[in-house]
Amino acid sequence: MKVALFVPCYIDQFYPQVGIATLQLLEKLGVQAHFPAQQTCCGQPLANSGCESDALPIYKHFVETFSDYDYVVAPSGSCVYHVRKHFDKLDQTADVQHVRGAAYDLIDFISTVLKVDALPGAFPHKVGLHLSCHGQRGLHQANESEMTPVRDGQLSRLLRSLDGIELTQLNRNDECCGFGGTFCVSEAGISARMGQDRVADHVRNGTQVLTGSDMSCLMHLEGIVRRAKLPIKVMHAAEILNGVLVNA
Amino acid sequence: MSHAIRADKFLLDADRTTWHDETLWFVREKRDRAVYAVPEFQELRELASGIKNHTLSRLDLYLQEFEAAAKANGVHVHWAADAAEHNAIILDITRKAGATRIVKSKSMLTEECHLNPFLIQHGIEVVDTDLGERIIQFRDEPPSHIVLPAIHLKKEDVGDTFHTHLGTDKGENDPQRLTEAARQHLRAKFLAGEVAISGVNFAIAETGAVVVCTNEGNADLGVNLARVHIAAMGIEKIIPRLSDLGVFTRLLARSATGQPVTTYTSHFAKPAPGKEMHIVIVDNGRTQQLGRPDFRASLKCIRCGACMNTCPVYRRSGGHSYDFTVPGPIGAILSPNIDMKKHSSLPFASTLCGSCTDVCPVKIDIHTQLYKWRQVLGEANEIPASKKWGMKFMGRVLASTRVYGLGGQFARKALRLLPHGLTHAPSMNAWAVARELPEAPKQSFREWYAKQPAPAAPSKTSA
Ligand code: SF4
Numbered sequence: 092m093k094v095a096l097f098v099p100c101y102i103d104q105f106y107p108q109v110g111i112a113t114l115q116l117l118e119k120l121g122v123q124a125h126f127p128a129q130q131t132c133c134g135q136p137l138a139n140s141g142c143e144s145d146a147l148p149i150y151k152h153f154v155e156t157f158s159d160y161d162y163v164v165a166p167s168g169s170c171v172y173h174v175r176k177h178f179d180k181l182d183q184t185a186d187v188q189h190v191r192g193a194a195y196d197l198i199d200f201i202s203t204v205l206k207v208d209a210l211p212g213a214f215p216h217k218v219g220l221h222l223s224c225h226g227q228r229g230l231h232q233a234n235e236s237e238m239t240p241v242r243d244g245q246l247s248r249l250l251r252s253l254d255g256i257e258l259t260q261l262n263r264n265d266e267c268c269g270f271g272g273t274f275c276v277s278e279a280g281i282s283a284r285m286g287q288d289r290v291a292d293h294v295r296n297g298t299q300v301l302t303g304s305d306m307s308c309l310m311h312l313e314g315i316v317r318r319a320k321l322p323i324k325v326m327h328a329a330e331i332l333n334g335v336l337v338n339a
Numbered sequence: 340m341s342h343a344i345r346a347d348k349f350l351l352d353a354d355r356t357t358w359h360d361e362t363l364w365f366v367r368e369k370r371d372r373a374v375y376a377v378p379e380f381q382e383l384r385e386l387a388s389g390i391k392n393h394t395l396s397r398l399d400l401y402l403q404e405f406e407a408a409a410k411a412n413g414v415h416v417h418w419a420a421d422a423a424e425h426n427a428i429i430l431d432i433t434r435k436a437g438a439t440r441i442v443k444s445k446s447m448l449t450e451e452c453h454l455n456p457f458l459i460q461h462g463i464e465v466v467d468t469d470l471g472e473r474i475i476q477f478r479d480e481p482p483s484h485i486v487l488p489a490i491h492l493k494k495e496d497v498g499d500t501f502h503t504h505l506g507t508d509k510g511e512n513d514p515q516r517l518t519e520a521a522r523q524h525l526r527a528k529f530l531a532g533e534v535a536i537s538g539v540n541f542a543i544a545e546t547g548a549v550v551v552c553t554n555e556g557n558a559d560l561g562v563n564l565a566r567v568h569i570a571a572m573g574i575e576k577i578i579p580r581l582s583d584l585g586v587f588t589r590l591l592a593r594s595a596t597g598q599p600v601t602t603y604t605s606h607f608a609k610p611a612p613g614k615e616m617h618i619v620i621v622d623n624g625r626t627q628q629l630g631r632p633d634f635r636a637s638l639k640c641i642r643c644g645a646c647m648n649t650c651p652v653y654r655r656s657g658g659h660s661y662d663f664t665v666p667g668p669i670g671a672i673l674s675p676n677i678d679m680k681k682h683s684s685l686p687f688a689s690t691l692c693g694s695c696t697d698v699c700p701v702k703i704d705i706h707t708q709l710y711k712w713r714q715v716l717g718e719a720n721e722i723p724a725s726k727k728w729g730m731k732f733m734g735r736v737l738a739s740t741r742v743y744g745l746g747g748q749f750a751r752k753a754l755r756l757l758p759h760g761l762t763h764a765p766s767m768n769a770w771a772v773a774r775e776l777p778e779a780p781k782q783s784f785r786e787w788y789a790k791q792p793a794p795a796a797p798s799k800t801s802a
Pocket residue numbers: 594639640641642643644645646647669695698699700701702703705
């Protein structure tokens with residue numbers, strides 16, 4: 092199994108520890124992932140801004156970078172969703188189709204491909220989950236509250252398997268955090284307000300560690316937590332899971 | 340003016356924003372409870388979506404079938420290409436009936452055509468008889484929601500409005516007393532009404548009947564008391580058979596307000612003896628949207644408002660921030676069809692979270708269409724130039740490993756070295772208005788990775 096690690100541009104630049112945790116976690120789960128050095132970005136910021144045609148060279152670069160691998164794993168559901176859904180704009184060559192199918196969010200990869208649903212280890216904290224919309228509604232990693240009252244998903248199953256962990260019950264389970272890529276700048280006021288409301292739901296219900304599998308939402312929420320100087324630690328799920336697993 | 344600027348005005352009143360958000364979320368939760376209780380709800384959605392897709396694919400035939408059936412029922416059928424024709428037809432019918440007083444039940448189409456000001460200009464009194472509509476009519480405001488037109492107002496606002504227009508006591512905020520005052524006022528209007536205008540929720544091709552759903556029964560009251568009934572419908576309101584209707588009535592009320600069915604689901608098929616019934620069938624841009632393959636599915640909309648209630652942006656920016664008859668996610672798809680330049684910011688007033696798509700009872704792929712509108716607007720140069728050129732620049736940077744690596748190093752260094760006051764200046768950095776920037780690490784992931792011992796990185800051609 093040839094696995095490539097895709098570290099989205101903002102994680103590469105601002106959250107290298109998340110990339111490292113992802114790599115190490117995969118190693119502990121028996122997967123030697125490789126980081127192709129020529130990778131850059133999936134092109135999502137451009138496309139979401141209405142500049143899809145300017146993003147096409149980035150898409151092509153992405154496909155060239157990753158077409159040799161069986162899986163492309165990223166600690167960011169929204170980039171994966173973008174590759175899967177919006178690379179339909181490219182000519183659908185065998186390589187393009189392969190890469191679209193091979194792209195996996197880290198948590199998705201762990202539970203769907205590696206078929207791991209429980210991990211040994213303890214994390215005795217009250218943990219609040221932020222499910223990204225792209226992960227949840229786009230990649231179907233958890234049930235949407237619009238469809239069904241069942242609140243479950245891959246990440247909550249994995250986390251719940253840890254000793255001593257308590258998951259926060261939120262008032263609004265899957266409300267969007269308001270990041271939305273360039274939305275956070277073009278609609279800065281609404282974006283901030285949504286983030287503040289999202290964080291308030293966690294504060295109200297006792298979250299000590301705020302986590303998720305999409306670093307983009309977490310970057311936005313972390314910015315709000317730090318501005319308000321709240322006693323909440325923001326960690327990517329890879330950091331938690333990697334931290335509790337001893338080296339295999 | 341962009342959506343963001345209007346939204347910022349709404350956000351200035353933080354408490355009201357909270358209240359607006361919570362009120363609509365309450366409706367959304369009510370909808371959830373009503374929906375979870377129907378095990379076959381997803382099948383119903385699928386069915387409704389299928390019926391609508393089918394109908395749209397032969398809309399011309401069904402409209403003709405409808406017209407023939409309605410005429411056979413003794414109904415006058417009129418066709419209007421646009422808002423101006425729609426308004427002229429209604430004025431003409433009213434004048435021929437020798438009438439000057441109209442009672443209207445809620446209709447977003449007449450709102451879309453700006454019928455009220457047109458009729459008033461021509462010396463005709465128009466009274467909206469839906470309570471919420473009447474309130475905003477007093478205040479001379481457009482509706483801020485398609486189902487809950489006055490949802491932006493608190494009961495204190497209504498109290499003030501009724502004090503001014505209906506002479507209720509100053510400071511009277513008791514909903515029951517206010518409603519009673521409105522009821523008395525509207526009763527007189529109903530009795531005096533000569534022409535009743537209603538909207539149309541569903542038009543049945545098979546029978547030529549129109550179906551109107553209300554919770555207040557005001558459409559029935561108006562129609563039964565007046566001599567003339569005018570029903571105004573968009574061409575997309577058609578469903579093929581009477582037997583299809585149940586699928587939609589089960590979905591509409593649940594999605595809109597969490598009720599099993601609206602209180603009144605009234606069928607109007609033919610005029611009562613001695614009375615007149617007219618149906619005005621309106622295009623007003625709908626055929627154009629039908630001709631846009633990426634956006635035609637937006638015509639499936641049954642105007643339940645669920646996408647507004649669920650939309651986290653709508654809940655915090657209010658309906659008026661959209662400056663279009665239909666606000667919220669679906670409005671952001673319908674509006675650029677009408678005026679691409681004026682409404683160019685609306686498809687961007689979304690995080691593309693997809694909740695609207697999941698909640699929509701007729702399965703319109705709303706967030707996908709928003710994404711597609713962005714591309715259309717980008718290609719048509721209807722997005723801000725700074726964004727356009729910024730994105731072009733980014734495209735170059737991100738398509739090249741080398742330029743990207745250098746750019747990243749530079750940006751991180753700048754972030755580390757520049758003073759906080761500069762990197763977080765709200766005037767230069769919208770992110771920093773409410774958020775701290777991420778702390779810039781000394782080395783990027785790729786720089787760290789390059790220093791790792793080689794075995795961690797097997798050559799990518801090896802098995
Ligand atoms: S788009 Fe769907 S959810 Fe929104 S108003 Fe129309 S039918 Fe309802």
